[in-house]
Amino acid sequence: MLKQTEGSKAVAEAIALCRPEVICAYPISPQTHIVEALGEIVKSGELTPCEFINVESEFAAMSVAIGASAAGARSYTATASQGLLFMAEAVYNASGLGLPIVMTVANRAIGAPINIWNDHSDSLSQRDSGWMQLFAETNQEAVDLHIQAFRLAEELSMPIMVCMDGFILTHAFERVDIPEQAQVDAYLPPFEPRQVLDPAAPVSIGAMVGPEAFMEVRYLAHAKQMQAIERIPQLAAEFKEIFGRDSGGLLRSYCTEGADTIIIAMGSVLGTIKDTVDEMRAEGHKIGVLGIISYRPFPLEQVKAALINCRRFVVLEKSLAVGMGGIVATDVRMAVTGTGLKGYTAIAGLGGRPITKASLHKLFREAEAETLPPVTFLDLDWIAVDKQLAREKHTRRSGPVAENILHDKGIVSAKFG
Amino acid sequence: MFQIRVHGRGGQGVVTAAEMLSVAAFEEGRHAQAFPSFGSERTGAPVVAFCRISDKEIRLREPIMEPDAIIIQDPTLLHQIDVFAGLKPDGYVLLNSHHSIEALGLAELVHGRQAERFCTLPATELGLKHIGRPIPNVPLLAGFAALSGIIHLESVILAINERFSGKIAAGNIAAATEAYEQVQQQMKELANAKAD
Numbered sequence: 001m002l003k004q005t006e007g008s009k010a011v012a013e014a015i016a017l018c019r020p021e022v023i024c025a026y027p028i029s030p031q032t033h034i035v036e037a038l039g040e041i042v043k044s045g046e047l048t049p050c051e052f053i054n055v056e057s058e059f060a061a062m063s064v065a066i067g068a069s070a071a072g073a074r075s076y077t078a079t080a081s082q083g084l085l086f087m088a089e090a091v092y093n094a095s096g097l098g099l100p101i102v103m104t105v106a107n108r109a110i111g112a113p114i115n116i117w118n119d120h121s122d123s124l125s126q127r128d129s130g131w132m133q134l135f136a137e138t139n140q141e142a143v144d145l146h147i148q149a150f151r152l153a154e155e156l157s158m159p160i161m162v163c164m165d166g167f168i169l170t171h172a173f174e175r176v177d178i179p180e181q182a183q184v185d186a187y188l189p190p191f192e193p194r195q196v197l198d199p200a201a202p203v204s205i206g207a208m209v210g211p212e213a214f215m216e217v218r219y220l221a222h223a224k225q226m227q228a229i230e231r232i233p234q235l236a237a238e239f240k241e242i243f244g245r246d247s248g249g250l251l252r253s254y255c256t257e258g259a260d261t262i263i264i265a266m267g268s269v270l271g272t273i274k275d276t277v278d279e280m281r282a283e284g285h286k287i288g289v290l291g292i293i294s295y296r297p298f299p300l301e302q303v304k305a306a307l308i309n310c311r312r313f314v315v316l317e318k319s320l321a322v323g324m325g326g327i328v329a330t331d332v333r334m335a336v337t338g339t340g341l342k343g344y345t346a347i348a349g350l351g352g353r354p355i356t357k358a359s360l361h362k363l364f365r366e367a368e369a370e371t372l373p374p375v376t377f378l379d380l381d382w383i384a385v386d387k388q389l390a391r392e393k394h395t396r397r398s399g400p401v402a403e404n405i406l407h408d409k410g411i412v413s414a415k416f417g
Numbered sequence: 418m419f420q421i422r423v424h425g426r427g428g429q430g431v432v433t434a435a436e437m438l439s440v441a442a443f444e445e446g447r448h449a450q451a452f453p454s455f456g457s458e459r460t461g462a463p464v465v466a467f468c469r470i471s472d473k474e475i476r477l478r479e480p481i482m483e484p485d486a487i488i489i490q491d492p493t494l495l496h497q498i499d500v501f502a503g504l505k506p507d508g509y510v511l512l513n514s515h516h517s518i519e520a521l522g523l524a525e526l527v528h529g530r531q532a533e534r535f536c537t538l539p540a541t542e543l544g545l546k547h548i549g550r551p552i553p554n555v556p557l558l559a560g561f562a563a564l565s566g567i568i569h570l571e572s573v574i575l576a577i578n579e580r581f582s583g584k585i586a587a588g589n590i591a592a593a594t595e596a597y598e599q600v601q602q603q604m605k606e607l608a609n610a611k612a613d
Contacts, residue, residue, distance in 0.1 A: 271476030
């Protein structure tokens with residue numbers, strides 16, 4: 001049913017349609033509305049059998065999800081930012097054990113400095129955890145990806161994070177088509193676990209594994225994700241047959257035909273990028289967009305094929321590998337090794353800094369002219385940066401960086417970003 | 418695309434106003450996107466929310482810096498932040514106050530613009546009268562419908578019924594209806610004054 005609703009609420013309804021049997025979560029902004037809504041749905045009795053477990057921390061949330069999944073229950077949780085870091089050890093255990101948990105990450109920056117706003121630092125910090133990571137561009141896609149995620153996770157017996165931009169999507173009211181229960185039931189069969197703690201057929205899960213077998217277990221986790229590269233487009237095609245719309249897949253090209261310059265990004269910023277590209281196309285610029293939906297597994301071949309006919313690309317990412325540069329950009333550059341394509345990295349939107357069309361126009365034109373440095377920080381306030389650097393040069397006890405910058409900037413309540 | 422920025426203070430239903438506006442537009446078959454300014458909202462602190470309305474899918478995710486309309490739920494913000502920043506030359510302003518635009522010292526803002534697109538409404542009083550609480554957001558939405566014609570009062574009422582029920586819905590509908598009539602009346606008087 002077509003609705004005008006909040007992203008978090010839409011996702012909660014989609015999760016309920018997937019008939020999870022255990023939902024456990026600890027509230028953290030900007031994920032809170034999702035689990036609040038799910039709590040209400042479970043309490044109302046609409047979703048049975050399902051147990052909603054209030055836990056005392058994110059570590060407990062993931063631990064409960066692990067236990068529930070090992071006992072054969074379809075299990076769901078959601079978190080963000082510091083919450084994801086707090087559960088990190090259990091995150092690795094869930095994937096290491098091959099338990100098909102689905103978790104929403106309402107993407108938010110990681111402190112310090114403490115910041116509740118959106119960027120992709122949190123889920124990208126778990127890049128190598130063995131979880132698959134799918135990024136939603138809109139709230140419709142967030143809904144659809146969760147349904148596809150349960151199917152893929154359970155088929156491969158591996159966990160998936162569905163990543164949606166905190167606040168920008170979770171708190172946005174927009175048009176979402178909430179599927180019918182019959183559609184979801186037709187797409188998502190009941191959970192048939194590969195391994196289950198069953199008193200009738202006892203097994204142990206979580207054995208100590210020494211050098212004789214550890215590499216094989218790890219390799220098999222990698223092999224599962226390589227299988228996912230094949231399955232993700234197939235599952236998106238099956239999804240379209242039942243639900244009638246394109247959602248998911250590994251990646252999505254937009255206006256890339258004949259494009260000399262291609263902009264690569266993940267998540268909701270793709271919308272603003274597409275609007276900018278439309279305006280530039282109307283002015284005759286040969287520019288296109290490549291949205292990456294599946295960050296893990298990373299579709300190296302498909303990214304290469306999508307870029308092969310352009311001259312240059314810009315990876316615009318809401319993440320920073322401190323001491324190195326881009327995180328997504330590293331993977332994209334790996335994909336185009338040997339092609340001679342010119343690549344640029346633009347770090348943007350950290351800690352919720354708005355990414356505006358005006359700034360993108362300027363950035364994309366500089367990329368076309370090939371005047372961009374290899375790594376750019378979009379809308380970085382160089383005056384503030386230089387002032388702090390000068391302070392550090394002149395004074396040994398220059399004080400805390402964040403407080404200094406805040407002091408220099410003064411009151412910003414007049415800004416609307 | 419029509420872009421609206423709503424200013425107010427934490428506790429006045431600023432975010433709810435933008436959300437309900439998007440629901441009203443959706444009820445008219447249009448695409449709409451509402452989102453808050455993502456601050457750490459505290460009671461009394463300045464809060465901003467945004468709403469875009471379009472006949473096409475809305476993909477843009479930047480904050481609204483050049484609004485077609487500004488709704489101000491708390492006139493004390495005028496002294497604190499530049500609520501009118503970026504207002505388009507043909508933009509609309511609806512302000513919660515029982516004073517007129519001129520009495521608030523805003524004549525200069527209107528200068529060179531279309532005066533009939535600027536309006537004040539005693540929305541807090543209407544909230545108190547019909548709902549028993551000083552929440553100005555719903556009366557202002559109805560006032561905005563009358564001022565701009567961008568949405569219909571009926572759609573605002575549909576949005577009220579989606580969000581509230583029982584006595585609270587009824588009170589909000591009464592407040593909205595009176596607000597709509599008051600703004601319409603003001604606009605008629607302005608048109609008559611112009612004709613004279």
